[in-house]
Amino acid sequence: MNMPIPEVNSRHNAKDQTRFAALWRPALVQAFVKLDPRQLKRSPVMLVVALTAVLTTVLCFAPGGGVSTGVAVQIALWLWFTVLFANFAEALAEGRGKARADSLKAGSQGLTAQRRLRDGSYETVAASALRKDDLVRVVAGEMIPGDGEVIEGIAAVNEAAITGESAPVIRESGGDRSAVTGNTRLVSDWLLVRITSNPGESTLDRMIALVEGAKRQKTPNEIALDILLIGLTLIFLIVVVTLQPFAHFVGGSLPLIFLAALLVTLIPTTIGGLLSAIGIAGMDRLVRLNVIARSGRAVEAAGDVHTLMLDKTGTITFGNRRCSALHAAPGITAKELGEGALLASLADDTAEGKSIVEYLRQLHDFVDPPAGQFEAVAFSAETRLSGIDFQQHRYRKGAVDAVLAFVGMQRLEMPAALAREVERIAQSGGTPLLVCVDKRLLGVIHLKDVVKPGIRERFAELRKLGIRTVMVTGDNPLTAAAIAAEAGVDDVLAEATPEKKLARIRQEQNDGRLVAMCGDGANDAPALAQADVGMAMNDGTQAAREAANMVDLDSDPTKLLDVVQVGKELLVTRGALTTFSIANDVAKYFAILPALFAAIYPQLGVLNLMQLASPQSAILSAIVFNALIIIVLIPLALRGVRVQAASAAHLLRRNLLIYGLGGIVVPFAGIKLIDLLLNALNLV
Ligand SMILES: Nc1ncnc2c1ncn2[C@@H]1O[C@H](COP(=O)(O)OP(=O)(O)OP(=O)(O)O)[C@@H](O)[C@H]1O
Ligand SMILES: [K+]
Ligand SMILES: [Mg+2]
Numbered sequence: 154m155n156m157p158i159p160e161v162n163s164r165h166n167a168k169d170q171t172r173f174a175a176l177w178r179p180a181l182v183q184a185f186v187k188l189d190p191r192q193l194k195r196s197p198v199m200l201v202v203a204l205t206a207v208l209t210t211v212l213c214f215a216p217g218g219g220v221s222t223g224v225a226v227q228i229a230l231w232l233w234f235t236v237l238f239a240n241f242a243e244a245l246a247e248g249r250g251k252a253r254a255d256s257l258k259a260g261s262q263g264l265t266a267q268r269r270l271r272d273g274s275y276e277t278v279a280a281s282a283l284r285k286d287d288l289v290r291v292v293a294g295e296m297i298p299g300d301g302e303v304i305e306g307i308a309a310v311n312e313a314a315i316t317g318e319s320a321p322v323i324r325e326s327g328g329d330r331s332a333v334t335g336n337t338r339l340v341s342d343w344l345l346v347r348i349t350s351n352p353g354e355s356t357l358d359r360m361i362a363l364v365e366g367a368k369r370q371k372t373p374n375e376i377a378l379d380i381l382l383i384g385l386t387l388i389f390l391i392v393v394v395t396l397q398p399f400a401h402f403v404g405g406s407l408p409l410i411f412l413a414a415l416l417v418t419l420i421p422t423t424i425g426g427l428l429s430a431i432g433i434a435g436m437d438r439l440v441r442l443n444v445i446a447r448s449g450r451a452v453e454a455a456g457d458v459h460t461l462m463l464d465k466t467g468t469i470t471f472g473n474r475r476c477s478a479l480h481a482a483p484g485i486t487a488k489e490l491g492e493g494a495l496l497a498s499l500a501d502d503t504a505e506g507k508s509i510v511e512y513l514r515q516l517h518d519f520v521d522p523p524a525g526q527f528e529a530v531a532f533s534a535e536t537r538l539s540g541i542d543f544q545q546h547r548y549r550k551g552a553v554d555a556v557l558a559f560v561g562m563q564r565l566e567m568p569a570a571l572a573r574e575v576e577r578i579a580q581s582g583g584t585p586l587l588v589c590v591d592k593r594l595l596g597v598i599h600l601k602d603v604v605k606p607g608i609r610e611r612f613a614e615l616r617k618l619g620i621r622t623v624m625v626t627g628d629n630p631l632t633a634a635a636i637a638a639e640a641g642v643d644d645v646l647a648e649a650t651p652e653k654k655l656a657r658i659r660q661e662q663n664d665g666r667l668v669a670m671c672g673d674g675a676n677d678a679p680a681l682a683q684a685d686v687g688m689a690m691n692d693g694t695q696a697a698r699e700a701a702n703m704v705d706l707d708s709d710p711t712k713l714l715d716v717v718q719v720g721k722e723l724l725v726t727r728g729a730l731t732t733f734s735i736a737n738d739v740a741k742y743f744a745i746l747p748a749l750f751a752a753i754y755p756q757l758g759v760l761n762l763m764q765l766a767s768p769q770s771a772i773l774s775a776i777v778f779n780a781l782i783i784i785v786l787i788p789l790a791l792r793g794v795r796v797q798a799a800s801a802a803h804l805l806r807r808n809l810l811i812y813g814l815g816g817i818v819v820p821f822a823g824i825k826l827i828d829l830l831l832n833a834l835n836l837v
Contacts, residue, residue, distance in 0.1 A: 176248040183244030184237045197383050198425025199239050205413045206232035218408025224769050224837055228414050228776055235417065235780040239426030242787045246433035249791075250440060254361045260314050261336050261357055266298035267291070269345075280335070283348045292343040299335040300355045301346040302695045308342035312691075315356065316443060316706040322692055327502030329467050329674045332695040349695050356704065360445055372449040374724075375432060378731065382421050382428075385735065389419040392742075405753035411772050415749070418741050418775040423734035424727075426783045427790040431730065434791045435723035442715050443706040444688070451702040454685040456720025458620055459666040461713055462658060462680065465626035465633065466584075467673040467693060468710045469640050470602040474584055475508040480574040481596040490596040491517050494588045497540040497550040500529030505586075505600055506539060509550075534627055534651055534676035548590050550598060553629050554648060556587035560594060571597060579631030582639060609641040611711035616643070618717060625654045627676070654680040669717075671710040673697055688713055722793035725804060729794050729812040730786065736816025737782065744824050745771040763821060765828045770837040774827040778820060 187193070193200045209229040216225035264280035269288040280298035283289065288304065291297050297310070307325035314336050321340050324333050333346055335355050352358075371379070393416045400407045432449060439446055446452050466472050481490040491513050498509040499521065513519065522543055530549070532539035538551035538559060549559055553575055557564060567575075574597050578585040584600040612622050623644040626633050633647035646657055658680055661668045670677070670684035673693025678700035681687035689701035690708035698704050705712045747761040748771035765771040796804065831837050 173245075175252075176245055180241055180244035180248050183247070184240035187240035187244065188236065193236070196239070196425055196429060197379065198386055198420055198422055199236055201386055201420060202232060202239075202417050202422055202425075203236050205417050206236060209410055209413050212410045212413070216408065216410055218406060218411070220408050220410055220769060224773055225410055227773055227836065228410060231773070231776045231780050232414070232417060235422060235426070235776075235783065238780055238783040238787075239422070242427055242430040242783065242790060243433065245787065246430040246437065246791055249434070250437045257314075257336075257357060257361050264296055264298055264336070281352055283352070285348060285351050287348045289346050289348060290343065291339050291346060293339050293341050295339055297333050297335055297337050297339060297344075297346065299346075299348045300350045300357075300695070300698075301333055301335075301348045303331045303333060303344050304347050305345040306343050308344050309340045310337050311340050312337040312706075314338070315360075316691065325504070327507075328504040329472060329694055330504060330692060332691075332693060332698055334691065349699070356445065356698075359447065360440070370448065372432070372453055374453055374727070375428065375449075378424075378428065378727065381731075382425050385738075386420045389416060389738070393419065400750075400753055403753055407749070411749065411768065414772050414776050415745070418745070418772075418779045419738050421731075421734045421738055422779060423737060423782055423786065424731045425734075427730055427786060428727070430787070431723065431727050431790045431793075434793065435719055435726075438719050438722075438793070439716065442712065442719070444712060444716055445704045445706065447702045451686050452716065452720050453724060454667050454720065455669065455713070455716045456722075456724045457667050458669045458686055458713075458717055458720075460621050460623060460661050460668045461615060462623045462625050462654070462668060462670045462684070463642070463710050464654075464672040464674060464677050465624055465628060465636055466602060468671050468690060469608060469624060469636060469642075470604050472504075472602065472673065473508075474505050474600040474602045476505070476512040476598055477583070477601040478599040479512075479588075479596060480571070480599070482571045482594045483568045485595050488517065490588060492519060493548055493590050493595040494550060494598055495519050496522070496527075496543060496548040496590075497588055500527070500541050501532055501539045503532050503539070506532070508600075509598060534674070537627055537650075546590050548588075550586045550588045552627065552648070553585055553587050556589055556594070560589050560592045562594070567594070576631060579629055580635055582632060582635035584628050584632050604636060604639050605709070605711075608711055609639070611714050612641045615714055615717070618714075618721075620717065623657070625649045625657060625680070651676045651679050655683055658683050669713055670701075671705075671713060672701075673708070686713075686716070688716070718796065719793075721796040725796050725808065726790065726794045728805075729808045730790060732809060733786075733812040733816040736813050737820050740817045740820045741775055741779070741824070744821050745775045763825050763828070765825070766832050767837065770828050770831055771824075773837055774824045774831060775820075777827050777831075778823045782819075782823070 193203050206229060209232055213222065213225045213229050216222060265277050266280045266283055266289045267275040268278050269275055269290065275290060283299045289298055303324050303326045305326055309321040310324050310333060311319065311321045312334060313319045315334050324330055324344065335357050393412050396412065397407055435452060436449060439452060463469055466474055479490055479494060481487055494509055495513045498506045527541040527543035530540050530542065537555040538549050540549035549556060571594065575585045578599045586598040586600060588595045588598060615622055622642040623646060624633065624637050624642045625646040627649055628647060630647040633645045637645040658668050658670060667685045669686035670680050671688045672681050673690040675694045675696040678696040681689055681697055682700040686703065687701035688703040688705055689697040691704050691706045692708040744763060748765040749768045751761055751768065765774065
């Protein structure tokens with residue numbers, strides 16, 4: 154049922170065609186610009202073709218060996234076409250991203266910022282002059298001048314320029330929603346932002362570099378393939394050079410121009426010419442998915458990922474865990490619990506803490522303790538506690554096991570009514586926070602969060618691709634299990650600290666599996682850095698965005714499914730075209746050799762199955778075919794081979810059959826057809 158059906162990816166067909174109409178002209182110009190040897194040397198195979206083209210161009214003036222000048226000129230021209238077609242493919246791939254890069258650049262031009270000086274006043278500077286740790290103030294209506302972290306304030310931000318999503322999002326200091334992106338617009342209030350990137354390193358800069366493909370580094374896979382292609386080129390060079398002694402042996406001779414042309418038809422020019430376009434097109438598909446990848450390597454790893462780890466709050470759920478109710482322990486009044494919970498939350502600037510304060514202020518009028526008379530204990534993912542020390546009392550709230558440990562109580566010693574309440578909250582998928590003062594339990598706070606829609610279906614699709622999903626969360630096992638059941642993950646790791654998350658990833662990697670991690674919090678940063686594919690939610694913290702090697706601008710963890718798809722398509726497309734290219738070249742050898750030697754070894758006539766008209770015609774037809782096949786395969790290289798859920802072995806067999814067999818058969822038909830055409834037109 155899950156049959157692999159490699160086919161040309163048609164999802165973007167209509168769009169691609171309209172784009173092509175706008176793109177081919179500039180790409181044609183670029184094809185000539187890219188004849189620059191400094192650019193050509195990035196592809197060793199194409200460099201060899203270019204050098205051969207130069208040689209044959211020179212030989213046109215004295216072809217020798219009975220080759221007519223007309224044929225020599227045609228061979229030289231088609232060799233140049235071969236290089237130009239490969240350049241054209243690359244230019245087309247780059248062109249698709251360039252329009253987006255240009256509009257991104259235009260949006261950031263002339264942007265200014267209000268930078269805070271030491272004395273607290275502000276100066277106006279160009280956004281491009283901002284450096285890490287500068288403090289800037291942004292007010293409603295202004296653009297945020299760079300990537301940064303909100304230090305003070307709360308505001309709605311329209312991120313459409315970057316994400317294409319026009320609904321504003323809330324950004325505030327503290328907690329997991331504190332990161333802002335340059336070139337997004339503040340639509341309300343004001344923010345004080347600490348800039349976190351130096352010029353040239355921001356999200357916007359990375360996006361531009363990515364879509365332009367200019368600074369694209371070759372991935373380890375591409376380098377390995379390059380080495381294989383260079384090896385094949387050397388082997389065929391030796392093959393071609395040894396043909397001449399054979400010819401001499403029987404008193405004949407092959408013209409140098411034939412040998413040069415033969416070399417080009419035999420070396421892997423098809424994949425050599427399309428390799429870079431395949432890589433750029435893959436990255437472009439990612440950008441269109443609104444995912445920014447730091448390296449092509451991560452995208453390829455995504456194609457092979459086995460385990461996907463996801464943080465719960467903010468990744469699987471929306472992450473606005475808010476206080477929805479309080480339940481007092483037996484013998485504690487609502488007022489006592491409220492006061493304790495408020496004190497434990499006053500100095501807590503996480504979203505959870507703020508929501509508790511807000512909730513309680515609506516119910517009671519409390520008098521705040523004067524500032525400076527208490528000592529804040531900030532929340533940390535390690536302790537999973539927060540609160541204050543005030544008038545010799547220690548007010549705390551936090552994860553159930555953490556607070557029980559704090560008051561020195563076993564789980565079973567908890568008052569039965571409170572234990573039931575905690576369980577009820579957890580089973581509903583909510584997060585229970587116990588509240589205590591010193592050794593006394595006051596009650597429990599119910600934090601509510603909502604699972605993002607569509608998650609379950611997408612995880613089922615991931616499972617079909619053979620990817621296991623694991624939810625890792627700092628929350629208690631019951632809440633974790635409830636959310637896990639709702640989201641449909643395969644496994645859960647609850648009460649996890651950042652270390653535990655990291656250890657789990659290392660363990661999977663030690664078992665030889667590639668791991669992807671999706672997260673948003675500062676506490677996810679180590680895991681995001683350790684994972685082979687680390688995808689940060691754009692609306693998460695700056696720490697997570699910096700540690701990850703991909704950022705999803707839509708903050709949708711299920712986007713990983715698409716990234717896996719792009720990675721697989723990239724690997725399969727490259728593999729398929731390599732198979733095709735090599736099979737093709739070997740077939741050409743047998744297709745044209747009999748014709749080439751017909752005059753020298755008349756006995757070979759029996760092998761001349763294709764009955765090509767003459768050695769001249771055989772060589773020219775092969776060169777023409779060799780160039781045209783690049784053009785024919787450009788759409789496949791740019792769109793990618795469509796990959797559907799299937800085992801790797803199945804895919805491999807299927808592709809070997811289609812592209813291997815195809816690669817052997819196609820040249821026989823193609824070269825014969827061109828031979829007939831050239832002769833009909835009297836060109837040889
Ligand atoms: N402001 C807070 N004060 C006290 N305790 C908190 C606070 N926020 C969260 N907790 C408790 O600490 C636990 C861990 O929170 P944290 O945000 O680190 O979770 P996490 O590891 O990111 O996992 P997830 O995001 O999936 O919940 C929470 O489940 C909750 O019980
Ligand atoms: K070739
Ligand atoms: Mg989190």
